[in-house]
Amino acid sequence: MHNYQALFDYVQNLSGKTLSADDKQIFTTHFKPKRIRKRQYFLQEGDVCKYTGFIVKGAAKTFTVDEKGHEHILKLSVENWWLTDFESFYKLTPSRFNIEALEDMEILQITHGLVEEFIKPIPAFSAMQNVLSQNNTIATHKRMQSSISQTGEERFQELVNDYPHFIKRFPQNLIASYLGLTPETLSRIRKNSLK
Amino acid sequence: MHNYQALFDYVQNLSGKTLSADDKQIFTTHFKPKRIRKRQYFLQEGDVCKYTGFIVKGAAKTFTVDEKGHEHILKLSVENWWLTDFESFYKLTPSRFNIEALEDMEILQITHGLVEEFIKPIPAFSAMQNVLSQNNTIATHKRMQSSISQTGEERFQELVNDYPHFIKRFPQNLIASYLGLTPETLSRIRKNSLK
DNA sequence: AAATACACATGATAAATGTCAATCTATTTT
DNA sequence: AAAATAGATTGACATTTATCATGTGTATTT
Numbered sequence: 529m530h531n532y533q534a535l536f537d538y539v540q541n542l543s544g545k546t547l548s549a550d551d552k553q554i555f556t557t558h559f560k561p562k563r564i565r566k567r568q569y570f571l572q573e574g575d576v577c578k579y580t581g582f583i584v585k586g587a588a589k590t591f592t593v594d595e596k597g598h599e600h601i602l603k604l605s606v607e608n609w610w611l612t613d614f615e616s617f618y619k620l621t622p623s624r625f626n627i628e629a630l631e632d633m634e635i636l637q638i639t640h641g642l643v644e645e646f647i648k649p650i651p652a653f654s655a656m657q658n659v660l661s662q663n664n665t666i667a668t669h670k671r672m673q674s675s676i677s678q679t680g681e682e683r684f685q686e687l688v689n690d691y692p693h694f695i696k697r698f699p700q701n702l703i704a705s706y707l708g709l710t711p712e713t714l715s716r717i718r719k720n721s722l723k
Numbered sequence: 724m725h726n727y728q729a730l731f732d733y734v735q736n737l738s739g740k741t742l743s744a745d746d747k748q749i750f751t752t753h754f755k756p757k758r759i760r761k762r763q764y765f766l767q768e769g770d771v772c773k774y775t776g777f778i779v780k781g782a783a784k785t786f787t788v789d790e791k792g793h794e795h796i797l798k799l800s801v802e803n804w805w806l807t808d809f810e811s812f813y814k815l816t817p818s819r820f821n822i823e824a825l826e827d828m829e830i831l832q833i834t835h836g837l838v839e840e841f842i843k844p845i846p847a848f849s850a851m852q853n854v855l856s857q858n859n860t861i862a863t864h865k866r867m868q869s870s871i872s873q874t875g876e877e878r879f880q881e882l883v884n885d886y887p888h889f890i891k892r893f894p895q896n897l898i899a900s901y902l903g904l905t906p907e908t909l910s911r912i913r914k915n916s917l918k
Numbered sequence: 919a920a921a922t923a924c925a926c927a928t929g930a931t932a933a934a935t936g937t938c939a940a941t942c943t944a945t946t947t948t
Numbered sequence: 949a950a951a952a953t954a955g956a957t958t959g960a961c962a963t964t965t966a967t968c969a970t971g972t973g974t975a976t977t978t
Binding site: 894907910911914 | 924926927
């Protein structure tokens with residue numbers, strides 16, 4: 529069973545508004561369930577991100593690959609988050625990112641056109657969007673500040689405090705990449721901070 | 724003369740909508756002109772950011788100070804940008820940032836309460852807000868990606884390409900701080916990249 | 919005009935982080 | 949169960965960046 533309830537709860541929580549039965553009907557009509565298997569790509573660099581997906585189950589990484597072939601993880605996404613490259617999705621431009629499933633996933637996906645036509649007019653949804661983009665801006669500013677002013681060790685400690693479930697759920701090489709460190713460096717940081 | 728025209732143009736450009744004479748009247752009634760002299764603080768760490776200001780003239784830095792007394796610049800703001808700590812302004816929580824004028828400034832400022840009551844209901848304004856937060860998200864993601872995946876030299880080159888006027892307008896020690904580097908390191912990077 | 923503060927550069931050295939290679943373990947696949 | 953793969957750790961060494969001290973020229977302030 530595809531759990532639309534998670535999506536309803538999410539929208540209602542963030543917006544502080546209630547969804548009517550009609551609203552819910554519109555959601556279930558236009559958001560399509562999709563399964564993505566571990567290691568499968570949701571988006572490839574150079575493609576336009578046609579869909580945005582609400583994650584019902586599973587996790588994914590958003591990353592780039594540099595000239596040396598090294599991955600850099602910009603984002604780790606889990607349940608009750610949105611899976612998309614916002615820039616590509618909204619502007620319909622080719623994406624600079626790859627998005628790949630880290631576990632088997634179940635998402636509810638929708639195209640830009642359908643969001644604009646059917647979903648955005650729902651007040652709870654656009655209210656949710658505003659709150660979401662605020663939260664996003666705040667979180668990204670905090671991460672940016674860490675990035676320019678703290679050492680690897682401090683950034684790691686902050687991540688442990690702010691998102692302890694990330695540490696448990698994802699292997700250390702992914703955490704390292706997310707922090708802008710090599711796996712070797714993170715391994716040594718952890719070793720030293722045990723003292 | 725306080726240039727409300729710059730604000731009108733900005734809102735209309737970003738939103739793609741036209742402001743009526745009534746709309747403009749609402750803007751001029753609630754946005755209050757304010758002058759800030761060079762080195763004066765617009766916001767101090769620990770205070771709630773009561774106002775958001777539209778920059779008509781001048782420039783400012785948003786920064787933190789670490790335990791060692793070193794400044795870290797999160798944002799450099801110039802004409803036609805908003806001067807505020809969004810987190811503090813929207814959530815009415817004490818700010819982690821300082822905002823200080825780098826030049827004599829002229830801004831149009833307004834409180835959170837007045838925005839919510841009088842300004843947000845103007846369709847062009849809320850449309851502008853959406854576009855602005857999208858642009859912001861995109862720009863911050865790009866900066867974040869640079870930060871985790873590029874060297875100081877690469878980040879500097881990107882800044883030169885993306886915001887050449889910043890390089891001309893601000894001294895190098897501020898640019899260095901914005902890039903997460905010490906002034907000495909940026910000085911050496913520039914020397915080496917002349918080859 | 920003198921005094922002060924600021925921006926920038928440079929040398930010497932230290933600290934943080936990256937690179938490459940090897941090894942070990944745990945997990946997944948066959 | 950065996951084989952293959954992925955993740956984590958460690959050592960040796962290189963590179964990047966920070967730190968501290970100092971000098972110099974230029975604005976700013978007094």
